[in-house]
Amino acid sequence: MNTVSESIVKDMSLAHNGHLKIDWVKEHMPVLNRIRERFEKEQPFAGLKVAISLHLEAKTAYLAKVVQAGGAEVTITGSNPLSTQDDICAALVEDGIRVFAKYNPDPAEYKEHLIKTLETRPDLIIDDGGDLITILHSERRDLLSQVRGGAEETTTGILRLKALEKEGKLEFPMVAVNDAFCKYLFDNRYGTGQSVWDGINRTTNLVVAGKTVVVAGYGWCGKGVAMRAKGLGAKVIVTEIDPIKAVEAYMDGFEVMPMLEAAKHGDYFVTVTGNRDIISKEHFAVMKDGAILSNAGHFDVEVNKVDLNAMSTSSRIVRKDIEEFVLTDGRKVYLLAEGRLVNLAAGDGHPAEIMDMTFALQAVSLAYVNEQYKNIGKKVLNVPFELDQMVAQYKLEALNIGIDKLTDEQKSYLESWVE
Template identity: 90%
Template sequence: MTMVSESIVKDMSLAPSGHLKIDWVKEHMPVLNRIRERFEKEKPFAGLKVAISLHLEAKTAYLAKVIQAGGAEVTITGSNPLSTQDDVCAALVEDGIRVFAKYNPAPAEYKEHLIKTLETRPDLIIDDGGDLVTILHSERRDLLAQIRGGAEETTTGILRLKALEKEGKLEFPMVAVNDAFCKYLFDNRYGTGQSVWDGINRTTNLVVAGKTVVVVGYGWCGKGVAMRAKGLGAKVIVTEVDAIKAVEAYMDGFEVMPMSEAAKHGDYFVTVTGNRDVIRKEHFEVMKDGAILSNAGHFDVEVNKVELEALSKSKRTVRKDIEEFVMTDGRKLYLLAEGRLVNLAAGDGHPAEIMDMTFALQAVSLEYVNKNYQSIGKRVLNVPYELDEMVARYKLEALGIGIDKLTEEQKAYLDSWVE
C-alpha cells in the first residue's frame, strides 16, 4: 500500500471506473501491447525511476503501465489541470504507480504535483509541454544530476527545448517525439482533427454544417482540424503567418486571410499555433454575436482571456465548459474549456488507436535514450527512423495489411548512379 500512502489523488473509491477505462483502451492499442510483451521479457528499465507528465487519462495510464512492465518505478502527474481523470488516477495507484494529480487543482497545487513528481529523483522523464524540463532547469536544478534524458510529446515542448539547446543550457538529451512521422502524420492530423470536434460538439451540441470555421494555424494539427470541419459541412477559413503553409491551405481548398478579416466571419474559432495572443482585443471587437472560441494548443494563452474579460460587461458559465462573455454592445462571445485544450479539457482526447502509435514511440524513444544517453550529448534529437518505421510496421501488421518489399536488384538500382 506504499503507493496509496505516497500518492495524491482525489478518491481511491473511483478506481473501478478507472480500471474499466484502461482495460478498454488496452484492447485498442495493439502496437503498445506488442512493445509491452517485449518489455516484460527484457526489462529495459529495471532498477530505474521514470517520471511522466502527460494528459492523465486512460491512454496515458496504459503507457505508464507499459513502462512499468519494463521494470521501472513509475511516477506520473498531469500536464493540464482540466484533462486529468480522477478515476484513472486511482486505478493507477492500485496498480502500483505513484500518482500526484487531481482534476482541476488550484495553480499552486498543480505546480506542487509537478515538483513532487520530480522529487522522486527519476532517471528518465516523459514530458508534455516542457513543464518538467523547465522546473529542472530553473528552480529545482538540485534534481538534475540523476537525469539521463527523456522524450517530449508536443510542439510547444519542443520549442522550449530548442530554446534551451540554442542557449547552451540543456542539461540532458531529449527526443522530439512530436517530430516523428508516426506522431505528426497521424496523431497531430487525424487525432487532433477528430478529438477537437468531438470536444466542441459534445460541449456545444450545435450544428457545424453551414457554419464558418476559422482555423488559426495550418500546421499538422491545423490541417486535421480544417479537414474535419470541411467533412462536417463547414466553410473553412485559415489564418497563417507562414507563407508556404498559407499557399498549402489555399491549394487544399480553404480561404486564407488575416485574422483581422477572418474575425468578422467566423462562427467557430479553433487556435492551433503554439503561440500566444493569436486571438485578441481587436479581433473580439469585430466578431459576430454568438461566436464560439476554442483552443487546441498546449497552453491557454492563444485566446487572450484577459482582454476578452476586459471587453465584457458580464461573464457567466452557461453550460459545462462554456463561458459566456457579454460585450458592452450586447454581443455574446463564448469560450470553451477556459481556453485550454478543448479536445482534452472538454473531451477524452485522441482516439486510442491514434495514441497507440504515439505512445509506442514514447516507450521505444525512452528505451533508446536510456541505452545511448552517454553518447548522445545534451541536445534535442529526432526519433531514429528505424523506430518510426518499426511502429508503422507494427501498426500495419495489427491491421492485417501487407506491403511490398524491394528486390535485391531494385535496391542495387536505387544505390547506383548509372542506369
C-alpha cells in the first residue's frame, strides 16, 4: 500500500511537526502503550482492514498506530471539519496509514473523505458521532458485507446506533464505548471539563472569574464543564430537561432555571446536550450585549446559526475562531468555532492522560468485537466490565497506586445471605 499516493492530505511537508506531537502524547499514554505491547505480540487484527473516523489530532493518531501495531491495515478520516490537524495527517501517511482528511474541508469534501474511507472495505470500524455507520446503512449499503463490527466513541453516535437497532436495521454489532465507566466518569467529566475551558480561554483571552456561565445539559460532560467553570471563579447556571439531573445540579450548588431565563444572565454559554436548537431566536432576543456562545456537543446544531444570522444586521470574524454578530438593536453576541466542538475546533481536545484510558477502551473493544462478532448479534452492546476494570487497573499501575483486595472471607461474606 502506497499511503502517500492513496491519501488525501493538505501538505506532506508538515509531517515532521506531526511526528513531534504524536511522540509527545505517546509519552503520556502509558495504558495505550501497554495495550500496544500486547497487540504487537498477539496480532489481533492480522490481515484485517480497520476504518477510523475520529477527531484527527495527535492522541487519535497514536490510537491508529496502536491498532496498526496489532496487524491492521488502517485508514483514518476526521469526524469534524475543524478538529483535523494537517501536520498529524501527514505524519500518519509517513507511518503507513492511509488518510483522507484536511482541516476545514467544505461539506462535499468532508463527505467524500468519509466515503473514501469506507470504500477501502473495512472489516472493523471505530466511529465518532456515527457518520461512517450512517453512510453504510443508507447510501453505501454495498460496502456492508465485509464489516464484522466496531466501536462508537460518543453519546450522539450511540443514540443514532440505538435508533438503528430499535428499527431492526443495525447490520453488525457495535460497542458503546461512551457508556463504559472509564469513559464517562473520566473522559466526559474531567476531559470535557478541562478541554472546553482550554478552548474558550485560549480563543477569547478573557477572564472567567466573576462572570456568569450557563451550561446547557447536566450529563457527565455538563457536570465537568460546570465544575471547571466554578473552579475558575464563575457563577454557574444549569439548564436541563431531566428533573433528576436538575435536582442533582441544584444539590451540587448550581442555580437551575429554563434557558429563556438563563439567557438573560449569561456571559458565557456552553451547550452540552447532543440535541438541536438549545439556543435559538427567543434566547438571542434577551441576551446581554457581549454574550459568548459555544458548543461542546457533537454537531453544530445546538446553537441555531440560521436564527442568529436572520436576527443580525452584520457579522465578521474579530479574532481566530470568534465570529461577531450585530443584532438589529445593536447588541453584539459572539459565536466560537462556528458552533462546532469548542474544545477541538478551538483547542487540542482532551488531555493525553484522559484519552489514554478512552482510547485503550476503543482498542480492546475492537479486539473483543473481532473475536466475538459471530456470537454477539446485530446490536449495541456495552464494553465488557472486565475490560473496563482492566483499563482502570492499568491506569493505577501506571500511577504507581495500589488498592486493597478482598480476602476469601470477605468475598464469602458478601455472597452470603446470613451473617
